[in-house]
Amino acid sequence: MKTVKYIGILITASTLFFSCVPLNQFRELEEANTELSDKVDNLSSEKELLEGRNEELKELADRLKKQVAELTADTLKKGREVRGCRNDLQKLRTEYEDLLTQLRNQTGAGDSEELLNYLQKLQEDLQAREDALIASERDLDAREKELQEAMAKLAAAQKELETAQAELAAQNQRLLELEQALARKDSASNALRQAIADALTGFDQSQLKVHIKNGKVYVSMEEKLLFGSGSYQVSAEGASAIRQVANVLGNKKDINIMIEGHTDPVPYSSGKLLDNWDLSVKRATSVTRILLENSAIDPSRVIAAGRGSHVPLVSNDTPEGKRKNRRTEIILTPRLDQILDILETN
Template sequence: MNKLIIYAGLILALFSACVPLKQFQDVKSQGEEDAIAAKQLKNENEDLIVDNNELKAEAERLKKDVELLTQDTMRLAKSNWTLKKRNKELANEYAELLKRFGGNTTTQSSELLAHVQNLHEQLQKREDELLRAERELASKQQDLIFATEQLANAEKELEARNKRLVELEAILNEKDSAMNALRNSIASALTDFGDDELSVYTKDGKVYVSMEEKLLFQSGSYSVSSAGKSAIQKIGKVLENKTDIYIMVEGHTDNVPYKSTVLLDNWDLSVKRATSVSRIIINNSSVSPNRITAAGRGEFVPIDTDNTPEARRRNRRTEIILAPNFDKIFNILNN
């Protein structure tokens, strides 16, 4: 179930970045909706796991209660049978003694009558015990019926919840397989480019295409090079028929201060680079613009925190992040 929490987290991360002003309203609205849906997914999953654990514990407790009640019921039934048998013997003995010595007033008969009286008292006591035992047995039988019904209901609910979790797990596994296939397709389409120019990998259930600055842009520029356009176009072609994949384009810079007559800082530059890449995808494929979010991260999400030329080079990158659509999962949770 950890996968479900991971995917909820990736959706939150997917829509947390800054977007260019021209696309702000559309992205903001979509981002807020997806953030709310992702939070609901996470909370629903956590509640589902807690409820399942509680139901399992409750089912185990009810099973033990039913077992104990069954044992008590059998014990009381056996005890009642013994009491009834003994009461019958005492009643027969009492009746026989009354018959034999009812009219005799001798000392011996007085002693026998005292014995008869004692037997009568024992019989009455036994009958009282039997009555209490029968009442207790009836109560235990009612408790057993109630506990059995509770157990059946708990097991039925647990079965339904487990079925729901199995459905979610199957969808997540399907998403994993689809994302792995997508990674392989993109990697195959980009074999003309070297490892020092771009890399394709999966992380937290998403596919990342990380492209070096030297492949896409001149220093301080947001105009994509011809080699960069070729790579982006190939990625767009792979994504054309993957309509259930969300696309996030993130621009990243190093921490060296930047300013131009057009742009204010590294953040502005990273946004412009992200939108440049997004436009190439849209203009050279049938990918719908509503599937793409362009975000500028500036120097605030480095992959290497060392203050060295190599670290700064690695941080100057543009990432195309591909994430699956979770509508099926939301539908299962909402239903």
């Protein structure tokens, strides 16, 4: 028997009355399903980064607001000082002009000398006040400029904060929608698993198993339930079990179905079949035909595949292991259209 690993897909128009979706489409769905958890994790990480950036921007905005408040108060104080200097300077100028007028009208030498001395002192005081006024105005201009720069920084920080908050809100909404869609998918998978398990309660539970793995529902039936040794003709009991599954799937329009045949590695050949690959494919298509007796199941959602002996559940070293590995699996994959639409939209 050839040992090259492959998936045998039997789609022969003369022998099959159903169609199969391309295998790559099933693989794409499978890959998308396995990547969704990583995408949720990535979105959660991005959300944490955005939340951290939000906090940084809030702290920056608070610091800038405090700085603006301090600069505003200081600018007001400097403004009052400048106005006070101007008032004092105006008073001194007025007093100086009055004294100068008196000096011009004075006739006594003693009085004139005393008035001149006072004028000299007043002029010096006037010059000092003018110098102080110029310094205060220069300081006020610098503070006003610093205030304007701080206000510009604050406006930029607030704008960036608003943008970050909008991004965070959008990210939260995106993550919420994705988590809700995933939760609905998981809920649907659990409901489907339970419905099929309930439908198969009348069969030997040691020969079948219904479980969820990687977001897909697996209905695994051992060879003994479905086929005779080396045969691909489904037994009456096996056909009944398959029809029970078909009844559940008939109302599930958003489920893609893959039927996989599996064998043990014991070499096999017969007049019609070459090896275990052929046997696994024929068993898969035999199950598929019975499944599609339910006309509510769209054949375009169905894939029949043979895996030979290359995907064992357990070791083939024991007869018990070989028995468990000789099985047919109906793998049900919920369609991810809604989830993928959410990812593409966002």
